Amino acid sequence: MLLLISPDGVEEALDCAKAAEYLDIVDVKKPDEGSLGANFPWVIREIRDAVPAGKPVSATVGDVPYKPGTVAQAALGAAVSGATYIKVGLYGCTTPDQAIEVMRGVVRAVKDYRPDALVVASGYADAHRIGCVNPLALPDIAHRAGADAAMLDTAIKDGTRLFDHVPPDACGEFVRLAHEAGLLAALAGSVKAADLGALTRIGTDIVGVRGAVCEGGDRNAGRIQPHLVAAFRAEMDRHAQEHAAAAAS
Numbered sequence: 001m002l003l004l005i006s007p008d009g010v011e012e013a014l015d016c017a018k019a020a021e022y023l024d025i026v027d028v029k030k031p032d033e034g035s036l037g038a039n040f041p042w043v044i045r046e047i048r049d050a051v052p053a054g055k056p057v058s059a060t061v062g063d064v065p066y067k068p069g070t071v072a073q074a075a076l077g078a079a080v081s082g083a084t085y086i087k088v089g090l091y092g093c094t095t096p097d098q099a100i101e102v103m104r105g106v107v108r109a110v111k112d113y114r115p116d117a118l119v120v121a122s123g124y125a126d127a128h129r130i131g132c133v134n135p136l137a138l139p140d141i142a143h144r145a146g147a148d149a150a151m152l153d154t155a156i157k158d159g160t161r162l163f164d165h166v167p168p169d170a171c172g173e174f175v176r177l178a179h180e181a182g183l184l185a186a187l188a189g190s191v192k193a194a195d196l197g198a199l200t201r202i203g204t205d206i207v208g209v210r211g212a213v214c215e216g217g218d219r220n221a222g223r224i225q226p227h228l229v230a231a232f233r234a235e236m237d238r239h240a241q242e243h244a245a246a247a248a249s
């Protein structure tokens with residue numbers, strides 16, 4: 001399982017760089033603009049320059065509206081700025097057809113510019129609270145649009161977590177559907193170390209985290225702490241080893 005960490009700007013990205021050996025992907029977002037809030041192109045560029053070259057930079061395009069042209073253009077902006085994972089939060093899409101239309105535009109815009117970039121279609125575990133597409137529809141949406149990964153996060157960061165809205169077995173079904181479609185499965189949403197056993201067991205490819213590696217567990221007031229990133233990675237490794245040992249026995 002890969003560890004994706006979301007700093008909110010250049011300063012926190014420098015802290016991520018200090019913990020680079022413990023993480024896999026640095027994810028640029030602007031939390032004060034929403035769960036998948038988009039940051040400025042120059043921030044993506046600065047963060048790309050600040051983290052080791054071997055670590056991919058991801059960027060969120062935002063909690064986007066159903067405006068395929070606008071979103072495609074924004075996604076290209078993230079790719080031009082140096083991100084190689086382009087994440088789109090399908091906030092304003094109320095049907096799978098709308099979501100597929102948005103994601104097809106993103107895939108074309110990004111891959112025409114950079115064929116090796118990975119496009120991530122993200123839905124929300126708490127979709128029922130905001131009226132967007134069902135979380136379990138994401139793998140099919142991502143697949144039909146030609147994206148590389150299906151993801152879930154939570155839209156409303158009020159302390160409720162991924163598993164409060166999509167229990168582990170349903171997340172397992174999400175992962176199974178993604179894998180069946182040849183996609184990576186990414187899960188996030190106030191994930192804590194205690195969730196890592198279940199996330200490992202169901203075969204999650206990427207876990208996205210912010211709050212759990214901020215001081216006090218506070219994604220807004222707290223700052224990302226390199227030692228918390230290291231501790232989170234240690235827990236991931238422990239679960240991976242236990243899971244491998246159980247599978248081998």
Ligand SMILES: O=C[C@H](O)COP(=O)(O)O
Nearest residue numbers: 006189190208209210211
């Ligand atoms: O993509 C990952 C998100 O930023 C997760 O943030 P969170 O762990 O604070 O919910």
